Amino acid sequence: MQRPHYLLILLLVMLSPSVTAQDIITVSGIVTDQQTHRPLPHASVTAENVGTVTNEQGCFTLKIKPQATDIDVSLIGYISQRINIKGDGHQLNIQLKPAVVTLSEVVVNNVPAEDVVRAAITKFYQNYSLKATSYKGFYREIIQKRRQYLSISEAVVELYKTPYDKGILFDAVAIRRGRRMMNFKRTDTLAVKLQGGPTLAINADVVKNEEFLFYGDDMSCYRYTYEGDEKLNERPHYVIRMTPVNIRPYALFYATLYIDRHSLAISRADLQLDLRNRVLATDAMLVHRPKGLHFTPLELTFNIFYRTEGNTTYLNYIRHEMRFKCDWKRRLFASPFTVVSEFVVTDLLPQAQPIRSRDSFRSRNNLYDNVEFFDDADFWGPDNIIEPTEPLNRAVERLRRTIQEATK
Secondary structure, X not given: OOOOOOOEEEEEEOOOOOOOHHHOEEEEEEEEEOOOOOEOOOOEEEEOOEEEEOOOOOEEEEEXXXXXXXXXXXXXXXXXXXXXXXXXXXXXXXXXXXXXXXXXXXXXXXXXXXXHHHHHHHOHHHHEOOOOEEEEEEEEEEEEEOOEEEEEEEEEEEEXXXXXXXXXXXXXXXXXXXXXXXXXXXXXXXXXXXXXXXXXXXXXXOOOOHHHOOOHHHHHHEEEEEEEEEEEOOEEEEEXXXXXXXXXXXXXEEEEEEEEOOOOOEEEEEEEEOOOOHHHHHHHHEEEOOOOXXXXXXXXXXXEEEEEEOOEEXXXXXXXXXXXXXXXXXXXXXXXXXXXXXXXXXXXXXOOOOOOHHHEOOOOOEHHHHOEEOOOOOOOOOOOOOOOOXXXXXXXXXXXXHHXXXXX
């Protein structure tokens, strides 16, 4: 059986709203560890059906309706907090306390790790939505050569998911608004484009796209290890490590799963591509490369987060990072590239609406060619986004100045 690419990049040789600002309030802040005071990235920040995640510096901005009174902040390994808010313009300093799992709550030895994973798989159709669901989300992708930003693309997207027992064939994503920037003054002869970008929210949903990690014939190719417990929303979670031990015709993943002890819902999955076979790893990462180009895979990771509301668990956030080197024949040094993409569910829409085929973003497309250049500080309006980091903000300003100078 030929497996699909996990996420695809394309290497090419280059020749050269219905909601207004008056309907929302804005709450911003930083989330840190109460003991170490270090910023906590990827913490979930929500108010009712609206949410975002903290960036790499622990910062967030959340735009919500005026009637909202509280926000919830949660992260695996920490005690969740509910913070009361009053009015607009809040700047919060939220300190999460590490969760301590007492020995009385945990059976330390003899946890049948493989049995837990297989039991979690049998619970997919109980724990995840069996109704079609529509979401609004925010997607960003960044491409760097060494520390230099080459391009930044962002979009507000609509995501339609069929019931979790129907697979991903009819799931779809549509671009509702987007922007891009590229460093046009670079002299690189290599362009890197991430193919399928926003479809990350479809293809990397490991629970719905079972072939991504839980393909039946692959399950016996792993060693399963119980690595303790962590807490999320006051609920203990098994932490189970999956290590590939057998060779398949395609690269497998090292995986760490966080599985709710009571419901057996998977709340988080951290994946890292097995790079021991360079040919298989390259096949998993690369669509096309020019003749004469050497490609060296360095890393491919996914961090996939889910959020439970009532008795149903939903996709919440995905982060993907890919690192590789490219060099041409007869050149002395290889150039290191990094591609980072993120998707966060910002709104759970009240009605599920299928996306028309003509509006659907395809896995063979890339976001950069489907959105326009921007120069508008209020571009996102009332939409929630992942707060950009300070380095990214500085890069955007440099790229904006570069493009403005080039178009004079």
